[in-house]
Amino acid sequence: MSENVAFAPTLSDAIWKNEGSNRLLRGVVLAVIGSALLALSAKVQVPFYPVPQTMQTLVVLMIGMAFGSRLGLATVALYLAEGAAGLPIFAGTPEKGIGLAYMMGPTGGYLLGFVLAAAVVGWLAERGWDRGIVTTAAAMAIGNVVIYLPGIAWLSAAVGFDKAVLFGMQPFLLGDAAKLVLAALAMPMAWKILRRG
Template identity: 65%
Template sequence: MTINTSSPSTVLLGNLLNRRASLLQKAVLVMLASGALWASAKIQIPFYPVPLTMQTLMVIFIGMTMGVRLGPAAVALYLFEGAIGLPVFAGTPEKGIGLAYLLGPTGGYLLGYLPAAAICGWLAKRGWDRNPLWTALAMLAGNAMIYIPGLVWLGFAVGWDKPVLAWGLLPFLPGDVAKLVFAAVSLPLLKGYVGKSVRR
């Protein structure tokens, strides 16, 4: 199974949007995606060993469907909303809001959403959303962009003498695998269906 990464593809929402989509249409799309990310932060599904949240899945989905420009723009808007005090992050307002929350122990994961959306959008543009294997690899790259700054930030916040990996990585791996399998199967199918519908 091979893929031609030198030939730019069209991301999923690029198939739905007219190439001459107005700035207003793109702005509305970015705001809707930011709202979807807000909603995903509030969803928790019972899972072992920790509840399954939809936020990281939504970040990667936004990147792979919106592309390398609009995807990070939606994530940046979401982070801005949280920074000014809107209760958009998981656990807000109960666990705090605004910059105090953004700069807390989980701040590195939140800031990692930006490069995650960007790398997933960049890879999707190069056709990595065409089949489950390449979609899964793109999602792994996106997750790495979240976990690397998240774990580094957490280590500095709580101290490297603490079990940083046991707190900030290992409990979430089973859920991430489940989300990866779901997205790796559904995203190529959805793109193929949309592509056929647009060509009719």
Template identity: 60%
Template sequence: MTALSATSPTLAGTLLGDNGRLSAVRMVMLAIAGSLLLWVSAKIAVPFWPVPMTMQPFAVMGIGAAFGWRLGMATVALYLVEGALGMPVFSGTPEKGIGLAYMAGPTGGYLVGFVFAAGVTGWLAERGFDRNVLTMIAAMTAGTIVLYAFGLAWLSNLIGVEKALVFGLYPFVLGDAVKIVLAALIFPAAWKRLSSKG
């Protein structure tokens, strides 16, 4: 068995589970709580250069890392369903529209990318990447690349590749680097604290 095929308990499973396993009821509760966290994270803009920074990508990949890939993806999917049903859960809603009309706009690819970014980060976390600063940087970077792949592909289809990079990538790179470092500090520290209590 290779290192990447061996799975480790998730942070949520270790904190709330029975021998690392979460009951169905707890998984549902975590998915609902996670979708609410995503809603809040979409609404909070942190002043940053060159554009204000939301903490939503951090929340998406943090949920993936804490919950694991399956529950992480399900949580983000639940959030998207809430948005598709017209709940004002996305950044800029309801002012910029709601529901499927909003999701078909410029940020549609990023919204879909959230699901897969949580999945990639969660899959790597289940293999212990969230327990070390450098490997957590790698996991968050991988999730961020997946997020941008979906987001930029969709945006490029709407406005062209060059404009997509100018408006959908370059202004956010520095802020996303800060989020990656933040996650790389928080998750290993949380695991270290748990192990010291055990």
């Protein structure tokens, strides 16, 4: 016996209807825009304590939340494909290398986590978790965990678990908390604005 699960529309569905002949065009346009935003967010360094932060994890999770699981995953996968093809779109590129060599480096697990997190957060958004401050914050926290798990596991293979946590997670926790608060305020506010309009 199958259950009928009612999916909540995502923010992108509410702004640009996902139906009929424009479905493919809509997906392509949003994925290209999303991958460009990811590339930009990887290059912008925000001064923060204890280390400067990029806005990349925020953009990954917001893409998942705004686009939903499938389009969010596809958008982040497109970004990774662009990077694998040699475009200098990752944080620290081209100085730290480009293409597959960069992706197989110490941050490779986090890149995998980006794809998984966009899908997970998108799945939660499709169930209405992007409508309230508490549920948006919870979805963002879950998304951050999904990014850190493969990231730390991958980095641990090179430097050991303790150093992976010390250098690959701890310096970023405060920044991730600030991004979580920002998203928890922004997504419900975007829905309120849409409902008024």
